[in-house]
Amino acid sequence: MKKKIVLIDGNSIAYRAFFALPLLNNNKGVHTNAVYGFAMMLLKVMEEEKPTHLLVAFDAGKTTFRHETYSEYKGGRQKTPPELSEQFPYIRELLKAYSIAQYELENYEADDIIGTLSLQAESDGFEVKIYSGDKDLTQLASDQTTVCITKKGITDIEEYTPAHIQEKYGLTPQQIIDMKGLMGDSSDNIPGIPGVGEKTAIKLLKQFETVEKLLGSIDEVSGKKLKEKLEEHQELAVMSKELATISREVPLDFSISSLEYREPDEQKVYELFKDLGFNSLLDKLNRPAESTEEREQVEYKVVKELDEDLFSSSSSFYVEIITENYHQADIAGLGISGEKGTFFLPLETALQSDVFKAWAADDSKKKAVYDAKRTIIGLRRRGVELKGIDFDVWLASYLLNPSESPEDFAAVARLHGLTSVQTDEAVYGKGAKRKLPDEEVYTEHIASKAAVIEELKEVCLKELEQNEQIELFYELELPLALILADMETEGVQVDIGRLKEMGEDLKNKLTDIEQTIYRIAGTEFNINSPKQLGSVLFEKLGLPPIKKTKTGYSTSADVLEKLAPSHEIVEHILHYRQLGKLQSTYIEGLLKVVDKDTHKIHTRFNQALTQTGRLSSTEPNLQNIPIRLEEGRKIRQAFVPSDPEAVIFAADYSQIELRVLAHIADDERLIDAFKHGLDIHTATAAQVFHVSQDEVDSNMRRQAKAVNFGIVYGISDYGLSQSLGITRKEAGLFIERYLNSYPGVKEYMEDIVRQAKERGYVTTLLHRRRYIPEITSRNFNVRGFGERTAMNTPIQGSAADIIKKAMIDVAERVKEEGLASKLLLQVHDELIFEVPKEELDVMKKLVPEVMEQAVELNVPLKVDYSYGSTWYDAK
DNA sequence: TCAGACACGC
DNA sequence: GACGTACGTGTCTGAT
Numbered sequence: 001m002k003k004k005i006v007l008i009d010g011n012s013i014a015y016r017a018f019f020a021l022p023l024l025n026n027n028k029g030v031h032t033n034a035v036y037g038f039a040m041m042l043l044k045v046m047e048e049e050k051p052t053h054l055l056v057a058f059d060a061g062k063t064t065f066r067h068e069t070y071s072e073y074k075g076g077r078q079k080t081p082p083e084l085s086e087q088f089p090y091i092r093e094l095l096k097a098y099s100i101a102q103y104e105l106e107n108y109e110a111d112d113i114i115g116t117l118s119l120q121a122e123s124d125g126f127e128v129k130i131y132s133g134d135k136d137l138t139q140l141a142s143d144q145t146t147v148c149i150t151k152k153g154i155t156d157i158e159e160y161t162p163a164h165i166q167e168k169y170g171l172t173p174q175q176i177i178d179m180k181g182l183m184g185d186s187s188d189n190i191p192g193i194p195g196v197g198e199k200t201a202i203k204l205l206k207q208f209e210t211v212e213k214l215l216g217s218i219d220e221v222s223g224k225k226l227k228e229k230l231e232e233h234q235e236l237a238v239m240s241k242e243l244a245t246i247s248r249e250v251p252l253d254f255s256i257s258s259l260e261y262r263e264p265d266e267q268k269v270y271e272l273f274k275d276l277g278f279n280s281l282l283d284k285l286n287r288p289a290e291s292t293e294e295r296e297q298v299e300y301k302v303v304k305e306l307d308e309d310l311f312s313s314s315s316s317f318y319v320e321i322i323t324e325n326y327h328q329a330d331i332a333g334l335g336i337s338g339e340k341g342t343f344f345l346p347l348e349t350a351l352q353s354d355v356f357k358a359w360a361a362d363d364s365k366k367k368a369v370y371d372a373k374r375t376i377i378g379l380r381r382r383g384v385e386l387k388g389i390d391f392d393v394w395l396a397s398y399l400l401n402p403s404e405s406p407e408d409f410a411a412v413a414r415l416h417g418l419t420s421v422q423t424d425e426a427v428y429g430k431g432a433k434r435k436l437p438d439e440e441v442y443t444e445h446i447a448s449k450a451a452v453i454e455e456l457k458e459v460c461l462k463e464l465e466q467n468e469q470i471e472l473f474y475e476l477e478l479p480l481a482l483i484l485a486d487m488e489t490e491g492v493q494v495d496i497g498r499l500k501e502m503g504e505d506l507k508n509k510l511t512d513i514e515q516t517i518y519r520i521a522g523t524e525f526n527i528n529s530p531k532q533l534g535s536v537l538f539e540k541l542g543l544p545p546i547k548k549t550k551t552g553y554s555t556s557a558d559v560l561e562k563l564a565p566s567h568e569i570v571e572h573i574l575h576y577r578q579l580g581k582l583q584s585t586y587i588e589g590l591l592k593v594v595d596k597d598t599h600k601i602h603t604r605f606n607q608a609l610t611q612t613g614r615l616s617s618t619e620p621n622l623q624n625i626p627i628r629l630e631e632g633r634k635i636r637q638a639f640v641p642s643d644p645e646a647v648i649f650a651a652d653y654s655q656i657e658l659r660v661l662a663h664i665a666d667d668e669r670l671i672d673a674f675k676h677g678l679d680i681h682t683a684t685a686a687q688v689f690h691v692s693q694d695e696v697d698s699n700m701r702r703q704a705k706a707v708n709f710g711i712v713y714g715i716s717d718y719g720l721s722q723s724l725g726i727t728r729k730e731a732g733l734f735i736e737r738y739l740n741s742y743p744g745v746k747e748y749m750e751d752i753v754r755q756a757k758e759r760g761y762v763t764t765l766l767h768r769r770r771y772i773p774e775i776t777s778r779n780f781n782v783r784g785f786g787e788r789t790a791m792n793t794p795i796q797g798s799a800a801d802i803i804k805k806a807m808i809d810v811a812e813r814v815k816e817e818g819l820a821s822k823l824l825l826q827v828h829d830e831l832i833f834e835v836p837k838e839e840l841d842v843m844k845k846l847v848p849e850v851m852e853q854a855v856e857l858n859v860p861l862k863v864d865y866s867y868g869s870t871w872y873d874a875k
Numbered sequence: 876t877c878a879g880a881c882a883c884g885c
Numbered sequence: 886g887a888c889g890t891a892c893g894t895g896t897c898t899g900a901t
Contacts, residue, residue, distance in 0.1 A: 531880095554880085
């Protein structure tokens with residue numbers, strides 16, 4: 001086989017990649033664009049060139065032998081951006097993982113190393129390929145050597161052979177050096193002859209061949225001015241040529257044969273790509289642990305008969321429920337792993353075993369699980385109470401980095417460097433094709449999960465400790481999971497009759513409005529189709545299109561509100577939309593998920609999803625039941641106590657986010673306002689508009705409220721301008737005035753952004769963490785988003801911490817006092833209970849008290865409550 | 876099966 | 886100077 005060596009100019013390629021690609025980040029805020037580009041190029045080179053030998057050369061140090069000739073060499077160059085410097089160690093690591101030789105030598109540049117090696121390689125009969133972003137290297141082209149220079153981007157290259165150089169410049173590769181000598185090179189600060197550019201240089205070299213010959217016969221040069229210049233700057237030309245000449249005699253302390261390319265270390269490459277977040281490149285790898293044949297098989301036994309000493313005092317325990325919704329799904333099997341080994345336990349075997357049930361119910365037998373809530377509810381449905389959960393790898397992983405959003409167990413494991421579990425999709429399939437595979441396949445899968453939980457626990461514990469999140473995990477999230485399990489299990493009673501009644505009513509109203517709309521429009525169409533609606537409004541009826549979407553006219557509510565005065569049809573459409581939403585999402589949507597027998601709804605709270613630490617709720621989402629408009633609010637009449645002798649009791653924090661802000665920012669005025677129990681929007685308006693509280697009119701208050709809203713949700717000046725219907729500039733001014741009114745808040749905002757930039761993340765009161773890689777983006781918008789996230793997350797996240805803490809405290813008190821009241825729902829800043837009437841007096845006192853004392857801030861927390869015979873009446 | 880537009884809550 | 890700008894869930898449409 002013909003020998004082929006590829007020589008890569010490491011610094012040059014890294015620079016190219018850095019400037020060609022947007023400033024990417026991995027999920028921990030490390031910049032990765034240069035590494036990514038480098039890796040892309042490397043993979044392409046390997047695939048296309050299939051070299052037998054390979055080397056990446058780097059520049060060493062700041063000074064080289066060229067500085068002896070000319071101290072200004074490479075002078076005036078911009079410093080390497082720190083965002084790039086920090087990536088070089090990763091590039092080095094990348095090369096190591098690929099087992100690719102890398103070399104640098106004091107006093108020499110990468111060019112010289114490459115020049116020397118290419119010469120040696122040529123005489124050894126190699127085919128040589130040189131990769132760089134620097135055209136200087138083209139002087140090395142020869143019959144055996146091709147120089148590949150990156151064009152636009154990073155993988156697009158131009159190949160310089162002697163023929164190509166001849167064609168392009170009419171010169172030989174050696175003459176490239178002469179050309180540089182004459183015209184100089186501003187990027188390396190090589191002077192050349194003033195006034196001589198590429199065109200003149202080429203012309204002269206075509207006539208005289210080399211700098212030396214040219215200078216020997218300056219008389220023959222045409223053009224008086226040019227002749228003078230050449231005369232005057234002879235030495236400059238000679239020196240410039242010397243500087244531009246790549247050394248081919250570098251003393252190298254290795255032989256070419258040592259550059260032979262071997263196999264990459266796939267595990268290392270895999271881990272590095274994972275670490276850097278190169279998911280697209282990961283897909284291209286032959287993953288060591290992905291295919292069944294290569295993956296390390298977990299050793300396990302299928303339990304036929306249960307034996308007491310299968311269960312050690314501390315085990316990993318996994319319950320497989322394939323369906324997403326564990327409230328209505330079956331267990332496919334159980335996995336246990338501990339001192340005695342790893343076991344697959346068939347469901348029926350477990351259910352029939354008193355030994356198993358006793359172990360499960362024993363609080364002193366500790367279990368590490370994956371998704372405690374899912375596990376508890378899955379077993380509870382089959383009559384098994386699970387106690388003694390002391391770890392949840394899913395929750396732990398979420399706390400370590402909420403932005404990961406792994407889709408299954410295997411993804412969580414992989415995040416922490418463990419690859420011995422297959423993805424659920426690979427085992428069970430996806431979508432309609434999801435099913436239980438052959439027995440050996442799924443028993444092994446389930447057992448392997450149990451085995452891996454053990455290892456994951458160790459890894460996660462270490463990381464939690466490093467992040468100071470042990471307490472957050474053990475005192476907040478894990479106990480909360482148990483409370484949420486009880487809430488979900490309990491469910492909320494629904495008055496189906498009431499829902500259906502409202503549905504009938506809505507149906508009639510919708511038909512009426514529909515007819516009215518068709519009549520006014522003069523045509524029947526699908527009002528639910530923005531496309532069709534757009535063509536009716538803006539084409540048939542000729543209304544002015546205010547806003548456009550990617551696909552056509554926008555028909556969103558804010559657009560329609562602006563159009564309402566122009567045409568009577570618009571208000572009907574808005575009304576139709578409003579009622580249609582109620583009908584489809586709330587009436588029909590809720591009816592779909594009500595348990596046919598018990599008439600209860602069991603939502604699922606997702607505890608490991610949001611970036612801020614809030615919960616979310618699905619199937620159905622009970623955190624967005626209408627309240628703002630009366631027509632929608634009536635939906636709440638269908639949410640009733642499960643016991644006729646009980647009421648729905650709702651307690652909500654008043655302005656919790658702004659109180660948290662007052663605390664974190666330690667802003668005197670804001671703290672003062674809360675201590676005096678002022679209406680915060682009025683107080684803000686008074687500050688911002690420099691008037692007294694009683695001079696604040698409703699419009700001023702409305703604007704101040706919007707600004708407060710913006711602070712709480714981290715919206716931009718644009719967002720504020722949209723909600724107030726003012727210009728962006730005016731909105732920006734509002735924010736500025738707000739910050740001047742609350743100097744402590746202003747200082748906090750500046751500090752937290754600085755902190756986020758330094759550390760790459762922000763934290764909440766209880767040490768929840770969110771990484772914000774966007775904050776160092778060079779893109780104005782992305783960075784702006786990062787800054788707002790930095791300001792907002794500690795506020796919203798701390799509020800989430802507080803209510804979670806309150807839920808735990810309330811549950812504990814209710815248990816202590818032996819009350820029958822039940823926590824049903826959490827809606828970000830409020831808790832909904834079902835309270836037996838005889839406990840009402842106790843709960844009226846207990847709940848606000850516990851919620852207000854959940855944490856101690858330097859402002860008081862305030863809780864309002866209400867109750868009634870339905871959720872609607874708890875207002 | 877998927878993305879886009881829209882609307883609900885906090 | 887323009888970029889496109891709280892989050893999360895669910896429904897519907899219209900394309901593939």
